[in-house]
Amino acid sequence: MTDVEEIVAAIKLLRDELGRVVVGVxxxxxxxxxxxxxxxxDAVDDSVRLRGDDFLDPRRSHQRSDDWDGVERHRLRTEVLEPFRAGRPAVFRPLxxxxxxxxxxxxxxxxxxxxxxxxxxxHPELLPCLDLTVWIVVDLEVAQAxxxxRDRAAGRDHDRLWTEVWTPNDRQFEHMFAPSAQADIRYTPDDEP
Incomplete structure (x- = not known):
């Protein structure tokens, strides 16, 4: 099992080598x-986070797709990942x-x-833009629950979306692209068996 310290060590090694590092979680x-x-x-100085939710299409992310079509990969790549990796300022439009x-x-x-x-x-469209990839190892049913x-606690009733859209999208994406096998690091959270 990989822990956070191992992820941090891998990031620091890459930063020493590349200067700038994009980590995909x-x-x-x-x-x-x-x-x-x-x-x-919290563990890596001079780091910044980009929320994937800022790159979701509000309509398509609520529809079934085989490749998580609701993620605007082209916009993510061209607005942020490519400029960041090239050392240019990146400007994006959050959702x-x-x-x-x-x-x-x-x-x-x-x-x-x-x-x-x-x-x-x-996804194959974004993998070339990611210097280190991390897959969180959690059973699909556990992640859905x-x-x-979380959504219920926040007052959002998304049960239908979870059962009819998001979990099936995850299952199909795994089948098509094997993201866990593509990842450089597989991380199991502390609360997993």
């Missing part, structure tokens, strides 16, 4: 991607979930490490 919806991203940020529209252009803070956490991130509980 992925897993099933509800697996704990944001939690891990925050732990990595405003209240209006379901893209917000105002927002500069990505300068850093040497960019941590991106998102579903559908370990966690996500549903």
């Amino acid at each position: 992925s897993g099933y919806a509800g697996a704990g991607k944001s939690t891990l991203a925050h732990r990595v940020l 405003d979930w209240s209006t379901r529209q893209l917000g105002e252009p927002t500069p990505l803070p300068q850093a040497s490490v960019l941590v991106v956490d998102a579903v559908g991130l370990l 966690r996500g549903m509980a």
Whole structure:
């Protein structure tokens, strides 16, 4: 089992070699991607996080797809990943979930490490832009139960989306792209058996 310290050590080695590092954290919806991203940020100086939710299409992310089509991979790659890796300033338009529209252009803070956490991130279109990839090892049903509980606690009734869209999307994405096998590091959270 890999722990956070091993992920941090891998990031620091890559940063010494490359200067700038893009870390992709992925897993099933509800697996704990944001939690891990925050732990990595706390442990790695000169790092910044980019929320994958800012790159979801509000309509397509609520529809069935074989490849997590609701993740706007082209926008993520061209607005942030490619400029960051080239050492250029990156400006992106975060999704405003209240209006379901893209917000105002927002500069990505300068850093040497960019941590991106998102579903559908370990896709062939984005893998060349990621220097280190991490897959969170959590059973799909466990991730779904966690996500549903989190949404209910926040007052959002997404049960139908979880059972009819997001979990089937995760299952199909795994079948098509084997993201856990593509990952450089497989991380099992402390609370997993």
